[in-house]
Amino acid sequence: MKAAFTLSRPVLPVGSSSKVDVLVSFRADAQGPARRGLNLSLVIDRSGSMAGAPLKHALQASRNLIERMGPEDWISIVAYDDSPMTVLAPQKVQDKAAIEKVLSKVNAAGCTNLTGGWQAGVGHVKAQQAQERINRVLLLTDGQANVGITRHDDIISRVKESAGAGIATTTLGFGSSFNEDLLIGMAGAGEGHFYFIQSPDDAEGVFGIEMEGLSSVAAQNLVVTLQPAPTVKVASVLNRYRFEARGQQVEVGLGDVYTTEDRQLAVELAVDAGATPGTAPLLTLAYKYQAVVDGSLKEFSGELPVTVTLGSEEEANALSADKNVLAQTSRLRIAQVKDRAVELADQGDLKGASQQLRNTISELSANIDKSSFELIEEVDQLEHYAKRIESKKYDAVIRKEMRDQSYQAGTRSRNDLALRGTAGGSADELEAVSSAEGGVIVKCEREGGKLRVRAVSDGYDASFNIQFPRSAREEGVTYVVEKLVPSADGTFYRAQGSIKRLVVAGQERSARAGSGGGAPRKTGKASKVTGSAKDLPTTNAVGGGVLVQCVKEGSKLRARVVSDGFDPNLNMRFPRDIREEGILYVVDEVIEVSGGGSYIACGDIKRLVQ
Known part of the structure; x- marks a missing residue:
């Protein structure tokens, strides 16, 4: 593996205190090792809220992933709702048709026992775990952990423990109802990745990115130790990597290195420059990593001295900042600002959140490279988010976009993962x-x-x-x-x-027509239907409705809400004649009775077909 550094400022003025950014790139050898064997467990959320398009596209993406695997790779599949169910015990990927047939039988129902599903996947990976393989759980969900172990700290602690034992976790969040803080926390603790799949048909592309990485792992557990010179301090680590300061020394864990993607580390240094012009040391960067050689895992190490040129103030000012370092470190600082803005907005301080973004817009507009489309696009997105927050349109989708963009900028160097997000504005106000x-x-x-x-x-x-x-x-x-x-x-x-x-002739100045028949009608009136469940109109999508399932408790059939954001334990006023065990229904609206404690199904009711 090769390591190289670039400084944001090639010359620092002698006898002064300065800040300088160091961008270090770790690149796998061009030849690289042979492709590592895979030992994966797909853990698929089949709770009621995944019904329709999300589950359909998740299963199709899973099929595509299996198509990319080889006969020496291992795969297991867990589907979970209230409880986990192993639909495919660990086996080699030698009969892809049979595996895909198993996937086709996964349907949606129930609540979200996320931790139980993940733990089952870990157990399957552990059964075939080997150092020469890539051992990983891929967790697909659109909801929040509302059954089983639900405390985020407990879940993340278990994921971290699993990663320490050599089993990584990648999380994939579908739609707008999952908890991105939990999934990002699991990915960070699990030495894996996080992906926000905003539109269901994005799943295939995201799975392709993950599979490309898994198939090109050149090194694992890359750890970098920064030992600054006596007159230098590590002011901050700009990436979203785990790090630990030990006095002046800082240790940073960078995780896996791929042949298809440089692993980058950016740090800001505070430098008290000496009085003598010439080359001066900034820090010594020692690194170690593991790689498979001849079928066994071996440890390697290296060292990279980082130096800077000291010169007169005129010489320092005459040289402009390195454009590439400026672009990369700007992305990382913007990522931190987005996280701060999200934190403030969550606290209700929308003015403070917007001001964070607008201050960054001002700084970037004065300093960015006007020929960089990515940085110009970044400024435009910050402007868009600031306007949304100022107009009190800060919602779950905007929050997820900002958190995803911050995460990807802080951990990856892929352009296809940068600035993802499709929550644009509206063309309605245009002429x-x-x-x-x-x-x-x-x-x-x-x-x-x-x-x-x-x-x-x-x-x-x-x-x-x-x-x-x-x-x-x-x-x-x-x-x-x-x-x-x-x-x-x-x-x-x-x-x-x-x-x-x-627009077409005759629609000048017209507003955009609604799509998909519009949102469900909100009436606040209890649902009234005649006939049985088979007489209900059907739908294959939940859309803006609420998903309800009929379950048996003793001798009674009761309806419970399985969409996220509701308490699945509360009873519901629901037409008795259409109750049928196991059936999923899409209800226009569900409201809580005055005083709380139970729900009422309101508006039209359809039967969900999968």
Whole structure:
């Protein structure tokens, strides 16, 4: 493995106190070791809230992952609702058709015993655990732990203990109801990864990214020890890695290194420069890691001295900051600001949260490289989030986007994971026209978990990104912009002048039509239906409704809510004639009775078919 460093400032002024960022990249050898065998357990949330599209796409992504595995790899599958169920005991991936057939039998029902499912997966991985294999649990969920062990600290403690025993955990959160703090905490403690799957059909791409990493592990347990020079202090570790300070020395755990992705470490140093010009030491970076050689796990180590040039103040000021280091460290500092903004917003301090973002926007706007589309896009997203918070539209999706972006920036160096998020704004307020005369046609589309705008009109490169207001981005909408101007380096376009929405003739200035039949009708009136469950209208999606399941308790059939955000133990007023054990229902609305203690099903009721 090769290690190299770059400084944000190539020259520091002699006799002064300065701050400098160090960006260290660890790169696996080009040849790399042979592909490691895999020992994976897929732990799939089959609780009621996963019914419909989320579970369908989770299962399809699981099939695609299995297709990527080889005959020497091991796989097990656990499905969980109120309790975990092993649907595939550990076996080698030698009969993919049979494994996929097992997956097709997984249906949704019940509540979310997340910890029980994860523990079952760990047990299966442990049964086939070997040092020369990649041993990992992949947890897929759209909900929160509401059955079994539910305290976050207890869950994360167990995940950390498992990682210490050599079994990592990757978490994948679907939709907007899961607890991202818990899943991010599990991924961090579990030496794995976290992914936010905002749209169900993003699952395949995310699984591809995870599988690419698992198939290209070149080194494990990379640990870096920073020993600063006597006049230098480690002011901060900018990445989201676990680290421990021991006096002036700092130890940082970076985890796995892949042949397909550099592992980066960024630290800020406080330097009291000496009075003598020339090369001066900043710190010594010692690192160690493990790699499989000839079928057995061996430990390796290395050392990298980090130095800087000291010169006059004129020499230091004459040289601009390194663009790459500035871009990478800016992303990491922005990630920290997003986390602080989320913390303030959670406390109800929306003004403080917005101010955090706006202060960062001001700093970036004055210093960023105007030819960097990624940093320009970052500023536009911060502006979008600030406006959403200021207008009191801070919701679960915005929170998850900000937390996901912060996590990915702090742990990965993949562009396809950076700035993911599809909660754009709205095109409704734009002037709607039916002619593109005198303008350029562009369209907003979702690509790999991001909203991107591309040129449609002839004469423009349709592969180029377009700098376009995030607040006006809406998937599937076509626009007319006054003009597109190439960036200075000719790698993307900037939309300039007026922006209008392009519609068909007769719909000028019209609002966007609703999709999917609109949201369920909220009436607050108790549901009244006739006939039995088989007479109910059917649906294959929960949408904005509430999922209810009928369960047997003794000689009684009772209805309970299985959608997240409700207490599954409360009784419910629910039409008796349609109650049938095991059936899942989609109810327009569920309200709590005055005084609490039970629920009432309100509005229309449909039977969920899977």
